[in-house]
Amino acid sequence: MNKKVIGFAGSILSSVLWLSVLTAQAQNLVNPKTEAKITALIKKMTLAEKVGMLHANSSFTSAGVKQLGIPELVTSDGPHGVRLEHGRGWTPLKNVNDAGTYLPTGNALAATWNPKLGYDFGAVLGSEAKFRGKDVILGPGINIIRSPLNGRNFEYQSEDPYLIAQMAVGYIKGVQDQGVSASLKHFAANNEEVDRGTVNVEMSERALREIYLPGFEAAVKKGQVNTVMGAYNKFRGQYATENKYLINDILKGEWGFKGLVMSDWGAVHNTMEALENGTDLEMGSDLGTPPLKYSQFFLGDTVITLVKNGKVPITLIDDKVRRILRVMFKTNMIGAKRTVGAYNTKAHQQTALKVAEEGIVLLKNEDNVLPLAKEKIKSIAIIGQNADRENAMGGGSSQVKAKYEITPLHGIKNLLGNGVNVQYAQGYKIARNGQADSALINEAVKIATKADATVIFCGWTHGYDYKKWDDNAYDAEGVDKPDMDMPFGQNELIKAVLKANPNTIIVLMGGGPIDVREWVGKSKAIIEGWYPGMEGGTALAKVIFGEVNPSGKLPMTFPKKLEDSPAHKLGEFPGVNGVVHYKEDIFVGYRYFDTYKVEPQFPFGHGLSYTTFYYENAAIQRTGDKQVTASVTLKNTGKRDGAEVVQFYVEPINPRVSRPRKELKGFQKVFLKAGETKTIKVVLNKDAFSYYDEKKKTWVADNGKYLIAIGNSSKDIQVSKELVL
Incomplete structure (x- = not known):
């Protein structure tokens, strides 16, 4: 491997324990006694x-x-797992214990x-x-x-x-x-x-x-x-x-x-x-x-x-x-005994599973196609090479040698057991400049026509060799995607299968947005699965069959087309003649889409649930100089337990300088049983209302009117409250 191109980049804590983690002061790097020891060593x-x-x-x-x-x-x-062992050189070592937990x-x-x-x-x-x-x-x-x-x-x-x-x-x-x-x-x-x-x-x-x-x-x-x-x-x-x-x-x-x-x-x-x-x-x-x-x-x-x-x-x-x-x-490397640590334990695997479960995003669910009822499924068609593709060793320097990796196909088979006929069709072939393969598409349509339910796993793929464009280097270090177009003829596959079965579930895998305009209007159910780690197939199966109520929200905007992205509409990507100008300035992501009124495919913060939530009683209480506590009441009005991410956006009204329409300044993930109600509060301090004044070289929070907009995405604001600073 050429080192010139390589960049190296338990269970859930209770709320009480988490608060103690956030508020506890970690040992500061500068400690007088330690500094004296360091000085003595340096001498x-x-x-x-x-x-x-x-x-x-x-x-x-x-x-x-x-x-x-x-x-x-x-x-x-x-970033998501300890890399395989290279020893002191660059050749991976053999016969060592380096197969561990592959996190999402x-x-x-x-x-x-x-x-x-x-x-x-x-x-x-x-x-x-x-x-x-x-x-x-x-x-x-x-x-x-x-x-x-x-x-x-x-x-x-x-x-x-x-x-x-x-x-x-x-x-x-x-x-x-x-x-x-x-x-x-x-x-x-x-x-x-x-x-x-x-x-x-x-x-x-x-x-x-x-x-x-x-x-x-x-x-x-x-x-x-x-x-x-x-x-x-x-x-x-x-x-x-x-x-x-x-x-x-x-x-x-x-x-x-x-x-x-x-x-x-x-x-x-x-x-x-x-x-x-x-x-x-x-x-x-x-x-x-x-x-x-x-x-x-x-x-x-x-x-x-x-x-x-x-x-x-x-x-x-x-x-x-x-x-x-x-x-x-x-870190106790000098003069203290470091504890041993643990490797690929059951608790670690459960954390990988929990992150995958909570990170999966339900993008679309018309006619309540999802979740599938396990007891009604006698046969299911699983389509797409991403259904049976392992990802742990992909992406470049973040590669992980996983102890195991449950693919979506394996996850569904494990969940359904032997009583359901699970048929698999590759559907498309991951290959450089791969085109639609009519034979693979026909095979997929055939099994989809006869099955009680159909799921297509599609989207992006990791690259394994990121030093050149091989057959699959899309989400990988050292390369950028050429466009947002779905590769390998997957659009043709999806359209053909949707024609055969309009209730087909589409699961997107990969590192982010992809152009879905060719078929999104005809699809009823779409899931974003990302690269969900070693337990990702289990998590996806549990979401598809309703054992887990999806609660993930998009951490980035999905534009309809590449030209709608601000880096491409207003700025430059990649650089031109060795320089890249960020001409979109502060209008990155939803800040651009909301301000310039550009309709995204799926907005920042978006994610559906199998239950419903009702927002009411938005309130604002002043708690300090240019500091307020914003609150809202949230009720789970559906029949399933679930989680909602309540998002608090600050929207300046008639600002003195150019500012985004609204900006995320607080959020809280709330778990509610069916019928349960909770009041959610966040503190918005001066920083939440501030912008950077380039002339004064400092942060400024102007007096004036602001709207506190509360909702479940940057576009889906449920309630709001005005205040004057």
Whole structure:
């Protein structure tokens, strides 16, 4: 594998325990007693030993100082499972215990809209990383989903910075409470893959502050993340990993980050800029001819020479070593015994299942086609290669060797048992430039015509070889999708099967939006299944047959066509001549669709249920200076227990400056039994009403009228209440 292109990126907590997790102050990286120990260690270190800690000494490790009790720092991907074992090189090892828990991908986690699950998700990663001897798990990935075409959207979480912030904080605390460091990535503005190593991102300061940084800021200030990973791309002309403004001025300056900033693998380009502009640890640089000489990294022997020649102060090196040692002390790598961790336990598998169940989104359900009644089904047709395709090893650096993976076909067979005739037809063939195959379509139509129920599993696929466009590289690191069109002739398949059986259920799999205009008007039931992890097939089967009431909500807008996406309508994607201008500015995702009155295919926050909910009694109570508590009463008016995500949007009325129509500023996932009623409250502080004033270089909350709009998506507002600040 060419390292130049590789970027490395229990059960549910009770409400009481979750509140304690959120409010408890995690051990701060800067502790006076610890700082004294670190100072003593640094004084004992030679210059060569210090510099040795600033760069890799194998594919995933950096050097320690054995005689001083400082161990190597061991890192591993990835965001939704500990990556298969590579040892010190790049060739996967054999006969090792590296088949673990494959969690749903980042977009599926975000679709749960459940920060408590974010914590559980992170706890699984932390525990399994610790079991595998890892000190840093390289996640979460929280870059904004700017365009539907980004090949890495499946790893990321949302188009909305507020939702990202809530989910990322839970994830980070879950990892780090296990005594392992999370690595927040990719800082910042890594929103396209194909030219990520060269493209220069240009955006307004307001877009940076309002859209692209809030998730990172929350992860640093509230999540107290131990490490941050720089991005590959340039930002305003300077590489992000050695970017003075992003790292020194904002991350370490304004936000007071005291932890470790590491490069993505091969993202360092200049010794002096990396030294002076905040890079603490260089990983994965591929310099010279093999074998790799780690001392020749940008932060290798050159740094020793610069210090000896008086061109770089030793205090700069000491600061970087101090940051690395802070992380080591906090995670009990030095002078304390680390617990063992656990690997692929039943509890971890149950967390994977729960995230998948809560992340699956019911997009459409006309005539109550869903759920299927198990007792009425004698035969069922399962169609589509995605029904029987494993995904754990796909996507690039986030690949996971799963202990097992239950595909949708297996999940349905397991749920129905031997009493139901389950027939499978491939329907389409995953192949480069694959076209509709009439023989495969005819086979699918044949079994659909005779079955009591039909389900098609279709959509995107992971790429396994992301260094080239092979036969399936759509959702993968290092590539971007060419368009939103459903590949492999799947549209023709779906139309033919819908003609044979209008009640056919369509399940979309993959990393996000896909163009469904050719058949969406004829379909009655559509589910978004994402890449749902090792228990994904079980979760999908339980949703389809009603054993689980779907409660997922879209964490990004699904446009009708690519041209409706703001990055493509107003901005640029990908870059032009090495530069990408974010001309859509702050109007990302639903902020654009709602403000410019563009009808989406499915709006941000959308997701149906097998029960119904009624919103009433919206109220606002002032609780401080430019702070209010908004509340609403929610009743489950259906016959099934279920969960609803109550979403609170702030809408300025006649704003003084250009602002989005509305912005998500609060949400709560509420579980209600049939007939049950609850009052939901969220606190909206000054930040909820603020925008970034570029002239004043600060956040401003203007006086005036605002509408608090409460609903179950950005477009489906159920109740609202006006207030005056």
